[in-house]
Amino acid sequence: MTSSTLRAPAGLVTRDGEGHGNVYAKEPRMEYASADAGWGFHERAEKLNGRLAMLGFAAALATELMTGEGLLRTIGL
Numbered sequence: 001m002t003s004s005t006l007r008a009p010a011g012l013v014t015r016d017g018e019g020h021g022n023v024y025a026k027e028p029r030m031e032y033a034s035a036d037a038g039w040g041f042h043e044r045a046e047k048l049n050g051r052l053a054m055l056g057f058a059a060a061l062a063t064e065l066m067t068g069e070g071l072l073r074t075i076g077l
Contacts, residue, residue: 015021032041060071067074 030041032043063074064071
């Protein structure tokens with residue numbers, strides 16, 4: 001098969017810096033939702049997610065320091 005017989009669907013082909021065609025999926029543009037939206041990426045949700053992740057990490061570290069074993073061993077994995 002030659003490259004002329006293989007055709008990607010329109011809109012999926014991107015070009016690299018040298019002009020060669022890529023058949024990788026285009027990444028959708030990330031848009032932030034308004035702060036009052038219930039779902040989606042918005043600053044309030046991202047801050048909450050980051051803070052909860054920090055609390056989880058601190059809890060895992062505290063558990064490891066108190067028991068003297070790793071977290072996975074403590075929960076039986």
